[in-house]
Amino acid sequence: MTTAFKDSIQEALANPGLRGALGRFSVAYRVSREKAYAGLDFEAIRDRVRDVKAHAAGHLEELAAAFQARAESLGAKVYRASEPAEVKAYVLALAKERGVRTIVKSKSMATEEIHLNKHLEAAGLEVYETDLGEWIIQLAHQTPSHMVMPAIHMSKEEVTEVFNNEVEPGQTPDIPKLVKFARAKLRPRFLAADMGITGANIAVAETGSLVLVTNEGNARLVSTLPRIHVAVVGIEKLVAGFSDIQPILTALPRNATGQLLTSYVSLITGPTPNPDGTPKELHIILMDNRRSEMAADPKFRQALQCIRCASCLNVCPVYRLVGGHVFGKVYTGGIGTILTAWFDQLKQADDIQGLCIQCGACKDVCPGRIDIPELILELRRRLVLEKGQGVVQKAIFAVVNNRRLFHSMLRAASVAQKPFARGGFIRHLPLFLSGLTEFRSLPAVAEKPFRDTFLQIRQPKSKEKVAFYAGCLIDFSYPEMAEAVVKILNKAGLEVLFPEGQTCCGAPARYNGAYEVAAGNARDNIRALLEEDVRYVVSACPTCTVALKHDFIATFESLGVDDAMAEARVLADKAIDFSTLVKQLVDAGRLEFKDGQELEAITYHDSCHLKRTLNAQEPPRELLRKAGFELTEMAEHDICCGMAGSYSLKLPELSAPILERKLDNIQATGAGSVAMDCPGCVMQIRGGLDKLGSAVTVDHTAVKLAERLK
């Protein structure tokens, strides 16, 4: 990451107003969105949005031609532009030709994307943004920090200052008054403007209609009062049929602002009369700007399913810390990272793709069912292909891809760390490593890895065999978790095997764009884990389980590896996470917990991969309750703890505040302990609580359950 980029993160973090506003909003948003979907089936709605938008993305050219024919038959002028420069030239030429002096605009990300205002103003035209947020940032000479709420980063005091400096002195930081002021100042602009420029939220090919979704009422005035209306529309806004607008209008307001519907939805089909009775001139510009290229890319086509609701920003634990400007000048947040890489250029996304913590919260709420984290990984992979892996990373991955060397280095680390380790923790590291232990203690590498201990655990002989996949962190730092897993499975009568050839799951390499390394890890593990005929391959690390179940296949697919695909699928079918397997054993009556004892209150942290990829939020909770614990839910229990593998090493400045919030939420429950299913989360949360000197204990669910076996 560049120094300038790291500086921009620091600057954003140092802005308390920004973090306060975004933090409060992120909490309120979750509540209002949920309320807006009450009684509706969000999954079914987003299936329809995805279908409508995916169909359109697959037929862009056809739909654009149909739209043009239909709209022109009604009297509109449709101009198809492939480059931003063409759009700018068209609008400027039209304005000159028609003697336009002033222009009013309603909110349009497409015009932000091409910096249209700058171009028109440079030619001497007066351009007024009329959406309140857009007007504020226009006056402040800034860019939008959010797709739906462009000025969310500014306080009322800052807005007041902008109004005082740029419009008229004497304003006070009273929000209703500031809004009234904007109304009073912009009303004459609407009435005097010669041209109105809007975007469009949907363009319907069948009918040639534009759909505008707004709250303030400015788009109605922009499209009614001036004699010329220009709509700048990205071609991804096209849908085939008129009825296709229904799922989008159902999802967009609910996901964007938690509204059932925005105050105004306008459906404009062809030119309508001006107030003086003359026919309005309607120009619709269908802008490509690499969207067709995106549609032709098998991986990125799905990004065109975006309806620009910005919910991926609203639920992002990183966005709520740093706001939009760290992401760039136009599109921000998760989808913004992807759009920037395409509409601007891939290398523009080099730094910002690193902000993604891969927690998957955005994927959970995306109304277009876009796998945003996966697309960001794909960006990462392509960037690595383009510029190569860094020297240090290359060296690390060379080691990780050689199991014997990797494991002997971990063993050596256990000896080397001795001066720093006390009671299983490393609390301070010297020199350049000190950043790693500033906000949390690190676990010491265990003296004896689990792979050695396992040899001493006598296994019951059974026809039912399961292979245990430990993963590096459990194997080398938390062997007690593995012992708990084996104890529980043995108790249920299962014979556990520990295939010696198992190695790193490849997640670190994959999440850093080193897919070749990840594929090497995948091959080694597939060979080791399928050596014997086992019923299940169980892991107590959700990230590892996701690797076995999904990522090996995804990595092979990305690289076009065919020869190991069949085995990867066999392994995927056998792979299962610890809690889901144990829940099955308990349900089958094969495991019982001690009863008759009142246990302490416990709270549970959902690990990202377990909840959102493996969909296993219930099994660990049911098991803990069955084992006698009283479960107290914490606020934001399913929000990332900030660990995310190497993320906490690369961006400790973001990992630390995410963790801080998690620790606050844990402590607020008053529970004496917190359980989770991921050794990475244990490392982060236990390390954080240790630094605070907190008495709250942190354990893997397996350890908690093993203590309670009958």
Add this chain to the structure above:
Amino acid sequence: MDDLFPSFKEKAEAASAEVHRFAGPAQALSFILETARELGGTTVWAPGRFLADAGNLEPAGFTFNVTTEAAAGATLGISQADWALADTGTLVLDSTGAAQRLASSLPRVHLALVGADRILPGLAEVLPHIRPEKAGYLAMITGPSRTADIERVLTIGVHGPERLIIVFVEGIAS
């Protein structure tokens, strides 16, 4: 249709609209006159069936020739909606005529008349009724104009009306 009214009222009021219902045109008209008097200022009234059937309203001093100037200077704008949607508290208005848009967007208060039998459950039910090639400008309105662009604080009345008064009238042709 009657069973949809309570739901419409609840949703529309949640979006800060005011909802009234009258047994006939005469009662609705006296409410309109009363509202206009209370508000003061001038009133513009865009064409619609209710107006066509209302008889001579000249003495009330309303403006029926809805120009930009008249609407921009008016306190109250009146227009007639074609449908009401119960699920979201939304009005659907064919606003192809500029007067419909001026009367519902420029004055400080918008009063929308709607036939009591024009309530539909929601978007899915109204879309099949819409002929975009005939209704060149279709407006869906849910509550008054609003913004939360400064510090996410909800503020009513930005560029559009700060009050939306919805008047259901039984027994009128729509």
